[in-house]
């Protein structure tokens with residue numbers, strides 16, 4: 213089994229407050245890992261440590277390491293821009309740029325220096341196809357992304373990531389602002405994307421975790437309580453607290 217990401221004894225403080233306590237976990241390449249746990253347990257904080265998004269938050273202190281392909285991303289020599297190209301992220305609310313659908317997807321490749329029109333065209337098409345959006349938007353590529361539905365906007369945000377050829381996709385509650393049909397489309401997309409990408413997804417929805425993920429990690433009060441194959445977590449949790457959470461007894 214090949215690990216794409218490994219966190220080793222990762223600790224994160226917001227000022228004096230310990231938000232992640234010695235998290236050690238591995239993410240298997242080309243798998244989907246779901247992060248579950250009650251509000252405030254550290255899921256978002258943890259997922260953001262995987263591409264150093266917390267670096268942007270004042271007063272954050274991080275100890276331990278996160279390895280991407282066995283190299284510590286917290287090493288001072290890490291090129292953070294390149295890291296975020298390799299590990300992209302989508303958020304709870306879709307956040308397309310106020311520009312055309314085409315320009316949203318072409319944005320990343322252009323930033324990275326690509327100007328050739330036909331190369332851009334083909335990246336835009338490939339990325340929109342990869343995000344299961346091409347057929348819906350191919351005749352309106354030059355209209356504003358702001359006119360799309362929420363579900364389409366979220367898939368556009370995924371297409372925008374795919375355009376820079378990432379290796380890992382981080383998704384922080386990607387369906388929380390979406391209706392059930394759009395949610396189903398994103399879930400199907402996650403299942404397709406894992407053939408080519410390693411995916412970590414935060415979700416409050418137990419059914420969603422059970423449907424889309426291969427592995428599930430249960431967090432509580434900044435600690436990783438249990439991490440296993442998803443069917444094991446949902447059918448025979450080892451820790452009482454995991455069982456209480458997944459059966460809806462708290463959170």
Ligand SMILES: Nc1ncnc2c1ncn2[C@@H]1O[C@H](COP(=O)(O)OP(=O)(O)OP(=O)(O)O)[C@@H](O)[C@H]1O
Nearest residue numbers: 226229231249250251252253254255256257258269
């Ligand atoms: N920027 C910040 N500054 C200080 N404390 C923070 C900050 N962000 C999060 N926290 C605290 O860290 C803890 C973990 O928060 P986090 O957002 O990671 O939890 P979560 O499990 O993702 O919650 P939710 O499911 O509600 O999104 C909480 O106690 C939260 O109040």
